[in-house]
Amino acid sequence: MNKYGVLAIDLAKTVFQVCKTDSFGNVIYNKAVNRKRLKEILTLEKKSLVAMESCGGTHYWARFAKAQGHEVKAIPARLVKSFLQGQKTDANDAIAISVAALQPNIKSSRLITAEDQSLNCMDGARAALVSTKRAQANQIRAYLLEFGIPIAKSDKVLKVEIPTILGDAEKGK
CATH class of the missing domain: 4.10.280 (MYOD Basic-Helix-Loop-Helix Domain, subunit B)
Structure with missing residues (x-):
């Protein structure tokens, strides 16, 4: 069982979808935020498992989250897709990332240094x-x-x- 909450982030260029869940997978919030607000969330939130799909920007945001004391899990998009329920929307994608992050058999992508x-x-x-x-x-x-x-x-x-x-x-x- 994950002892931290999960911050699942559906990455984009300017507007990000952030889904915060507790350690049991219950959704606390699921909202769209801009780049500045995402940095604030990652800075102010207590230690969490930050999960995101492996895509453009993943390495930057992973390094930023790690610098704020979070654990990071970058998940290949093809693995997240199987957890998607309903239409493909940013909010549903963020929930799917959160669910995938809590699965013990889902492996994280390799993150690289700057x-x-x-x-x-x-x-x-x-x-x-x-x-x-x-x-x-x-x-x-x-x-x-x-x-x-x-x-x-x-x-x-x-x-x-x-x-x-x-x-x-x-x-x-």
Whole structure:
């Protein structure tokens, strides 16, 4: 049995649904709050199990809740879905998160530090740049091939050949 109450949060960008339940699962309140009010709730509430679906913003809010002394459980959305009753609304989602959090067999998603999250962001940005660079190089090769100028698939060859091709074009060759 969970000895704390549960603060189940349906995360969003600006308006969050917070469902507070006692340790037996009885709903104390279920209300929509803005970002500022969510921070106040997490700061003022006594130690609770803060549960949320794993989605955008989860790591930030998990770190914030932990810093306020709460326990945190981030639950994969596919596991929460089976506890949803009624229509899919923010209020019903928050209740489903609360119910799922109290289940002993529901595993929490791995939460990462701000440093690890920053590294993941940099890796993602680098991968996107590499992909864009590769696509641009392939596009240049395709355009040149339409003019009868084949270039081997190598960044080094492309860098060496482009100035030569542009120089020849200026000379009318």
